[in-house]
Amino acid sequence: MAVKNKKKPSQGKAGREIDKISGIETTGHEWDGLKELNNPLPRWWLWVFILTCVWAVGYWVVYPAWPTISGHTKGKYGWTQHKQLAAGQEEIREIQAAFLAMLRRTPLTDVKKDPELYAFALTGGAVAFKNHCAACHGTGADGMAHYPNLNDDDWLWGGSVDEIYRTIKYGIRSSHDETHISAMSSFGTDGILTRPEILAVTDHVRSLSGLGEDNARGAVIFQEQCSSCHGLDGKGDRAIGAPNLTDAVWLYGSSRDAVSSVIFSARNSVMPHWHGVISDDKIRQLALYVHSLGGGE
Amino acid sequence: MSDDGNNGGITYFEKQQNIYPQRVWGRYRKLKWLAMVVLLGIYYGVPWLRWDRGPHVPDQAVLIDMPSRRAYFFFIEIWPQEVYYLTAILIFAALMLFFVTALLGRVWCGYACPQTVWTDLFIWVERIVQGDRNARMKLDKSPLSFEKIWKKGLTHSLWILIGVCTGGAWVFYFNDAPTLWEHIIHFDVPWSVSSWIVALTASTYVMAGYAREQVCTFMCPYARFQSAMFDEDTLIIGYDEKRGEPRGKHKKGDSWDGRGHCIDCMQCVNVCPVGIDIRDGLQMECIACGLCVDACNNIMDKIELPRGLIRYDTASHIEKGTQLKLAHFFRPRTFWYAALLTVLGAFVIFGLTHRSVVELHVAHDRNPLYVMMSDGDIRNGYTLKILNKTHQDRVYSLSVEGIETTKLMLQNAPDAAIETLPVFADSVGHYRLFLFAEKQKAFRSNITFIITEQQDGIVTEQETIFISGEGR
Ligand code: SF4
Ligand code: SF4
Numbered sequence: 001m002a003v004k005n006k007k008k009p010s011q012g013k014a015g016r017e018i019d020k021i022s023g024i025e026t027t028g029h030e031w032d033g034l035k036e037l038n039n040p041l042p043r044w045w046l047w048v049f050i051l052t053c054v055w056a057v058g059y060w061v062v063y064p065a066w067p068t069i070s071g072h073t074k075g076k077y078g079w080t081q082h083k084q085l086a087a088g089q090e091e092i093r094e095i096q097a098a099f100l101a102m103l104r105r106t107p108l109t110d111v112k113k114d115p116e117l118y119a120f121a122l123t124g125g126a127v128a129f130k131n132h133c134a135a136c137h138g139t140g141a142d143g144m145a146h147y148p149n150l151n152d153d154d155w156l157w158g159g160s161v162d163e164i165y166r167t168i169k170y171g172i173r174s175s176h177d178e179t180h181i182s183a184m185s186s187f188g189t190d191g192i193l194t195r196p197e198i199l200a201v202t203d204h205v206r207s208l209s210g211l212g213e214d215n216a217r218g219a220v221i222f223q224e225q226c227s228s229c230h231g232l233d234g235k236g237d238r239a240i241g242a243p244n245l246t247d248a249v250w251l252y253g254s255s256r257d258a259v260s261s262v263i264f265s266a267r268n269s270v271m272p273h274w275h276g277v278i279s280d281d282k283i284r285q286l287a288l289y290v291h292s293l294g295g296g297e
Numbered sequence: 298m299s300d301d302g303n304n305g306g307i308t309y310f311e312k313q314q315n316i317y318p319q320r321v322w323g324r325y326r327k328l329k330w331l332a333m334v335v336l337l338g339i340y341y342g343v344p345w346l347r348w349d350r351g352p353h354v355p356d357q358a359v360l361i362d363m364p365s366r367r368a369y370f371f372f373i374e375i376w377p378q379e380v381y382y383l384t385a386i387l388i389f390a391a392l393m394l395f396f397v398t399a400l401l402g403r404v405w406c407g408y409a410c411p412q413t414v415w416t417d418l419f420i421w422v423e424r425i426v427q428g429d430r431n432a433r434m435k436l437d438k439s440p441l442s443f444e445k446i447w448k449k450g451l452t453h454s455l456w457i458l459i460g461v462c463t464g465g466a467w468v469f470y471f472n473d474a475p476t477l478w479e480h481i482i483h484f485d486v487p488w489s490v491s492s493w494i495v496a497l498t499a500s501t502y503v504m505a506g507y508a509r510e511q512v513c514t515f516m517c518p519y520a521r522f523q524s525a526m527f528d529e530d531t532l533i534i535g536y537d538e539k540r541g542e543p544r545g546k547h548k549k550g551d552s553w554d555g556r557g558h559c560i561d562c563m564q565c566v567n568v569c570p571v572g573i574d575i576r577d578g579l580q581m582e583c584i585a586c587g588l589c590v591d592a593c594n595n596i597m598d599k600i601e602l603p604r605g606l607i608r609y610d611t612a613s614h615i616e617k618g619t620q621l622k623l624a625h626f627f628r629p630r631t632f633w634y635a636a637l638l639t640v641l642g643a644f645v646i647f648g649l650t651h652r653s654v655v656e657l658h659v660a661h662d663r664n665p666l667y668v669m670m671s672d673g674d675i676r677n678g679y680t681l682k683i684l685n686k687t688h689q690d691r692v693y694s695l696s697v698e699g700i701e702t703t704k705l706m707l708q709n710a711p712d713a714a715i716e717t718l719p720v721f722a723d724s725v726g727h728y729r730l731f732l733f734a735e736k737q738k739a740f741r742s743n744i745t746f747i748i749t750e751q752q753d754g755i756v757t758e759q760e761t762i763f764i765s766g767e768g769r
Contacts, residue, residue: 042313042511042515043312043313044313044511045515112709118709138664138665139664140662140663140664140665141665142664142665142668149665149668149669151665151668151676152668152669152670152671152676153670153671154670154671209673210673244671247671247672247673248669248670248671248672248673249669249670249671292708292709294668294676294678294708294731
């Protein structure tokens, strides 16, 4: 399907050959006997090309484009991606501000009643958790040895959303005046109990949650030394953060070694307070998020 | 380089030559009008067809509802998860095009292509306002005058009007047509709608008003690979060289001996919308519109010779001078296209008619994989998505197989009736679910979530896992 030229061909310039069949001048190039016809390009094609050149020049003027020795050309309107980002973030912050104001007005226990506000709080809480809490409690909030798992239903200081809020805000054994405070004695290092006594209590404590054999001597020592905090039945006391020793959750591990070492030298781990470190808005979001993980009361 | 790109007689850049197609009447012209009326009728009319789907769902027969991510096409309803239907339909359309091309040549180009249809419409407007070929050529050459201004002005206004209608009809496919119409006549339309109208008005005006046959020649990829689908049995528009040559002027009464039947009247060239001379042989530009056939047949009638000097036929027949036979339709090529179309069509139809109205997706929590509770039970978290594709609110009862559960609980709704999960009509229900079980011997067990639709009893299952890790 040859494309015909409608114009009469001009005489071959520079002695170039005219193709017999089509009557069109060839370019003079030849490849294995094939010759290229010198058909003109459509004019609009040329104009599109010129337009793209003009467009490119306009682009260089308007946007940062060319590298220079001391940086790059700045563009007529000083547009940068940083500014665009800042503007975008400003927009997001404005939208968030409305929600945050609403969150501040709503008692924590009522937030759930407004699904949209609740979803906002949980999303913000999830982000804040990864930023501030995940280092100790893990990104999934499942903790690790010595750092509580926040997904389960076992709470040292209470699992209601308000209690969680208070814990996050003031911390545990932190430097804040309002912090939760309690201290377990180090029965071994302080010389209150001997090693065999500690092992006996260990066996008794483990048996409370169905681990290993009970120990009668250990039971007696427990009544004398431990029950004032952990209760006669070992169920603990949230007012002073004394753990429930009858359940399956062990903060420092459930092996004989792990339990006896806690009794010997105590642990009294510290959680920092977040009051004054991050905003109260964030602490509220965090409390709601942690409460939502499955163990909230 | 001088202004017109003319350098010592050599043209580097060719100025677009205006084509002034002449009016013609005949079988193919009639077909073209018919095709235009039907196709434009479909394009402008379809958004106004209604289709009752029940309450809370659009009742527009064909609607692409972007904001709520749904596409409606009569009885078919497509969710974003099902775009593969669209792929299948596109493949089907492409195969259909190949099939029709193998069978009938470039009928798509000549009759059905939007570029052809709108260009035809624009040329018609041009002819009504400015007159036929000669009048238009004269008008273009004439100096600026009142007549020229109003004729040109009216032509362009009508073109723009058609453009507006084209863009206007387009947006109705994406919005409820009667509602949008109300908004449009009150000039109260969102940015997206008005920009579509403007864009399509401009493209219609430029493409059908100015670019015309250049789209077919320079831009359209289909024109380029046509030849790959052509063989000597494909229907084309062809000039019967054996019969026509040598051509020459002919006076009434002169003998036809020793000369061809072509009287070199140039009618076939003048009517051609792409401005080629079909007597030079088949060319890439030819869109097989058949107008030259009509023109030449009219001439043949006038000089009392048989029709068909230019005709719609296969290359091999024109070469041999034989007439068109049915046999050439049955070729391996057409057979395979037909077979593929049947298979694919059957798949699409089966898929669309057996489409499930409920889907369940279950994702097991990865972090944490499991949680040990204070009573020693193990808890696993799951995210459930229930797709209710019916147009009624539905309730699904949930059960779990493969494990003895001690408790099922919705996150954040510990007291909710877990076994009956409501999902609104035409939407996706998201549920976060906690499953409690006693510690298992195996670290990982395979379990199955089963939801039963309470009204129709449709059962949907999804396999997942339960992780029972080491306690601390
Ligand atoms: S050559 Fe004939 S069939 Fe081809 S585009 Fe021109 S008028 Fe139409
Ligand atoms: S219309 Fe027919 S007779 Fe006239 S020039 Fe064309 S082919 Fe020849």
